Amino acid sequence: MMLNTLTPQPEDKILALMALYRDDPRDTKIDLGVGVYKDATGHTPIMRAIKAAEKQLWEAETTKSYTALSGDPAFGAAMKTMVLADSVDHARVGAIATPGGTGAIRQAFELMKLANRHGTVWTSNPTWPNHLSILKFMGLANKEYAYFDAATCTVDFDAMMASLKDVKAGDMVLLHGCCHNPTGANLTLDQYGLVADLILEKGAIALVDIAYQGFGDGLEEDAAATRLLATKLPEMLIAASCSKNFGIYRERTGCLMAMSETADNTPVTQGTLNFLNRQNYSFPPDHGARLVTMILGDATLKADWMAELEEVRLGMLGLRTQLADELRQQTNSDRFDFVAQHRGMFSRIGASPEEVLKIREEFGIYMVGDSRLNIAGLNAQTVPLLAHAVAKICR
Numbered sequence: 001m002m003l004n005t006l007t008p009q010p011e012d013k014i015l016a017l018m019a020l021y022r023d024d025p026r027d028t029k030i031d032l033g034v035g036v037y038k039d040a041t042g043h044t045p046i047m048r049a050i051k052a053a054e055k056q057l058w059e060a061e062t063t064k065s066y067t068a069l070s071g072d073p074a075f076g077a078a079m080k081t082m083v084l085a086d087s088v089d090h091a092r093v094g095a096i097a098t099p100g101g102t103g104a105i106r107q108a109f110e111l112m113k114l115a116n117r118h119g120t121v122w123t124s125n126p127t128w129p130n131h132l133s134i135l136k137f138m139g140l141a142n143k144e145y146a147y148f149d150a151a152t153c154t155v156d157f158d159a160m161m162a163s164l165k166d167v168k169a170g171d172m173v174l175l176h177g178c179c180h181n182p183t184g185a186n187l188t189l190d191q192y193g194l195v196a197d198l199i200l201e202k203g204a205i206a207l208v209d210i211a212y213q214g215f216g217d218g219l220e221e222d223a224a225a226t227r228l229l230a231t232k233l234p235e236m237l238i239a240a241s242c243s244k245n246f247g248i249y250r251e252r253t254g255c256l257m258a259m260s261e262t263a264d265n266t267p268v269t270q271g272t273l274n275f276l277n278r279q280n281y282s283f284p285p286d287h288g289a290r291l292v293t294m295i296l297g298d299a300t301l302k303a304d305w306m307a308e309l310e311e312v313r314l315g316m317l318g319l320r321t322q323l324a325d326e327l328r329q330q331t332n333s334d335r336f337d338f339v340a341q342h343r344g345m346f347s348r349i350g351a352s353p354e355e356v357l358k359i360r361e362e363f364g365i366y367m368v369g370d371s372r373l374n375i376a377g378l379n380a381q382t383v384p385l386l387a388h389a390v391a392k393i394c395r
Contacts, residue, residue: 013129014368021366029364030382032373035181037215037244037312037345040379047247049305053294057287066283069274071097071255075289078296079255083210083240085220087227091263094270096256096277097284101211101241102130104256108207108237109138110276111258112172119170121207124148124160126348126370128181128209131174145173148183153338153350155185161198169203175229177210177238178222179344182372186216186343192225196232206233211241214309215316216343219245234261242292244345245309251288316345319378326387336390345376355393363389 017033031042038044070076076095084093098104112119121140123131124147135142143166146159167173175195180186187195199206206229213222229236235258242253260269277284295301320340327336339347351359351371359365365386367373378386 017366017368020360024364024366026364028385030366030377030385032365032367032377032386034377035345035374036249037247037376038374040315042377042379044249045247047305047308049295049301049308050246050248050291052304053291053298053301056294057290067286069277069283070095070270071284071289072286072293074297075293076255076257078293079240080257082219082296083213083223083238083257084227084230085223088230088259089263092260092266094258094260094266094273096273097286097289098239098254098256098277099281099285100243100252101209101239101254102134103252103281103284104239104241104254105131105207105209106134107256107273107276107280108172108239109134109140110280111237111256111272112205112207113138113140114272114276116170119172120168121172121174122164122167122204123174124176124180126182127174127176131209147180148185148348150348150350153183153185153342153348155187155191157187157191161194164195164198164202167199167202167204171202171204172207172237173199173204174207174209175225177208177213177226179212179216179346181211181344182346182348182368182370184342184344184347184375185338187225189224189228192228193232196229200233205235205237207237207239209239211239212244212344213240214245215313215345218313219306219309230259233259235259242288246288246292246295246305248288248291251291252285253288253292255289316375319375319380319383320347322380322383323375323378323387326384327390330387330391345374346372347375348372349390349394351390351394358393359389362393365389 014033021031036044075097080090080093098107121135121142122145125144145163146156149156208226210226216222238257240255243249258269258273260266295305324337324340328334349371353369356367356369356371
């Protein structure tokens with residue numbers, strides 16, 4: 001008997017938190033745990049440009065046949081332009097459509113396993129928990145590099161560089177392209193440059209996870225670090241997600257890009273990417289990718305998408321500023337001013353797991369045990385409630 005030998009798998013902490021929130025009967029409860037963008041009403045809307053593109057697609061689409069193992073090549077081309085612009089010759093970059101950014105990460109690790117199964121994947125401490133879960137499941141070696149100073153809630157760059165001195169040739173260094181998840185604390189562009197120099201010196205390869213382009217400082221600004229790395233490194237992998245900036249979470253739309261040293265290497269790289277898609281899920285999903293391609297290729301749709309994306313970004317920045325101001329007022333200190341400096345949907349506010357539990361039990365405010373909270377889960381009315389709870393519990 002095979003199924004009788006199975007043992008329970010570790011429960012995903014965020015999914016478990018979602019279940020606790022659903023079962024909480026309090027009308028005043030606030031969900032800051034799940035990593036999904038929400039507007040001021042708590043709804044995840046469909047973006048205007050997505051709606052318009054879907055209408056056009058419904059009227060024009062004539063087949064649901066497969067595209068290609070890599071997905072529609074036009075999607076890969078559009079993503080190269082959005083993420084890399086003209087920082088590198090696109091002929092050097094292979095690309096495949098994937099089921100979301102998670103699929104892109106998984107395929108990047110699969111590529112690592114093919115190229116150097118004995119290499120180590122270096123991840124920031126902390127990083128998105130699913131990075132670690134996938135690496136463990138795949139049996140790839142993983143080491144953490146220092147990143148976040150829990151006392152100041154900022155990047156400890158000196159400690160990070162000291163950690164990365166142990167990187168070996170053939171290792172992979174996973175970097176967050178912008179809006180670090182879960183901390184919200186980002187490297188400066190100069191610091192990215194120094195990390196690139198170290199990766200080059202060590203003979204390692206960078207994997208950039210860019211899941212929130214447009215959520216931090218702007219669509220172009222958030223891609224600046226990835227583009228800088230592309231100009232300095234001979235090879236690089238980029239896992240990009242369209243879930244957040246296009247709001248198409250359930251369409252599972254991602255892209256893995258692999259930049260080779262020269263265009264002569266691209267056919268083998270592209271063929272290998274195609275092979276990995278074939279082994280894992282054959283042809284990737286197309287609906288979301290096609291909508292993204294349509295929007296990025298149409299001036300009117302793109303302009304409307306960029307305008308709405310900017311509204312989303314500025315809204316989150318406004319909530320950050322409001323929260324930092326409220327916390328300063330209610331704690332009579334500047335210890336939480338970092339919230340306004342962080343970028344993206346998340347911040348770690350430095351509460352202990354015990355304090356996070358008390359905030360949940362006493363105030364019905366749900367955040368991840370490491371004190372990661374989703375800024376987009378707030379609105380102007382709930383910010384003071386969170387600030388009061390934090391001020392009371394986190395002394």
